[in-house]
Amino acid sequence: MKKKIAYSLTYLLLLIGISCSNDESLTTKDNQKNSKTAKGSQITSSVNSSYPIYRFFKNGTGHLYTINFDEGQNNGYTYEGILTEVYPAVDNSVMTALTITRWFNKNNGDRLITITPNEIANDIFTYTNTDTNSPYIPGTKILKSSTKSNGGWVYEGIIGRSGDFYNYSNNTISFNFGAKGIYRYYNSNTHDHLFTNSFYELSGAEGASGYSYDGVAFHEEN
Incomplete structure (x- = not known):
């Protein structure tokens, strides 16, 4: 069994820490660009098949993170590479892989992918999709009834599992030893979140180009 590293829920939002990485830039491999693709939030891969999260950028709009390559290409974004690969979200009653969900801020145009959506729980726009009987927004433990008409963040779907x-047995968060981190930065001037698989792309914890370091957003599955 793989060794687990557990950390306190106190640090859940930022997941501060540096995973081992020698990368110097976001990977730009294209060999899987047009395969194992999902349409919107409906994942077409099997549970045992991974698929990429693509990173795009558009001046004046910011970054887009998507599992549907056509979404970025058809909306005027510039392709920047594969952020990481993920698997479809699957629940387990004992230990649950935290789900990566995507959000859009209708007030400033920012897009966020997160495993801790409670960080924006007080500012979520009314969720009206009733395709399931669950009282929660898919992939989260946020009650649909808690969303509000003046909320800024719009739910855009499930990206995959982290x-x-x-x-649940001890209320802790863990990740596999040696799992690579996906790093999160934020530019408060342009209201843009940047996620990268390279700790050195924006000068590590110092940040660069107007972006401040927010910590490890989530870890890759290994």
């Missing part, structure tokens, strides 16, 4: 796990 390599971070919530253990």
Whole structure:
């Protein structure tokens, strides 16, 4: 069994820490660009098949993170590479891989992918999709009834599962030893979140180009 590293829920939002990485830039491999693709939030891959999260950028709009390559290409974004690969989200009653969900801020145009959506729980726009009987927004533990008409963040769907796990038996978060981190930065001037698989793309914890370091957003599954 792989060794797990557990950390306190106190640090859940930022997941501060540096995973081992020698990369110097976001990977730009294209060999899987047109395969294992999902349409919107409906993942077409099997549970055991991974698929990419693509990173795009458009001046004046910011970054887009999507599992549907056509979404970025058809909307005027410039392709920047594959952020990471993920698997479809699957629940387990004992230990659950935290789900990566995507959000859009209708007030400033920012897009966010997160495994801790409670960080924006007080500012979520009314969720009206009733395709399931669950009282929660898919992939979260946020009640649909708690969303509000003046909320700024719009739910855009499930990206996949992370390599971070919530253990219900002891209320801790863990990830596999050696799992690579996906790093999160934010530019408060342009209201843009940047996620990267390279700790050195924006000068590590110092940040660069107007972006401040927010910590490890989630870990890859390994």
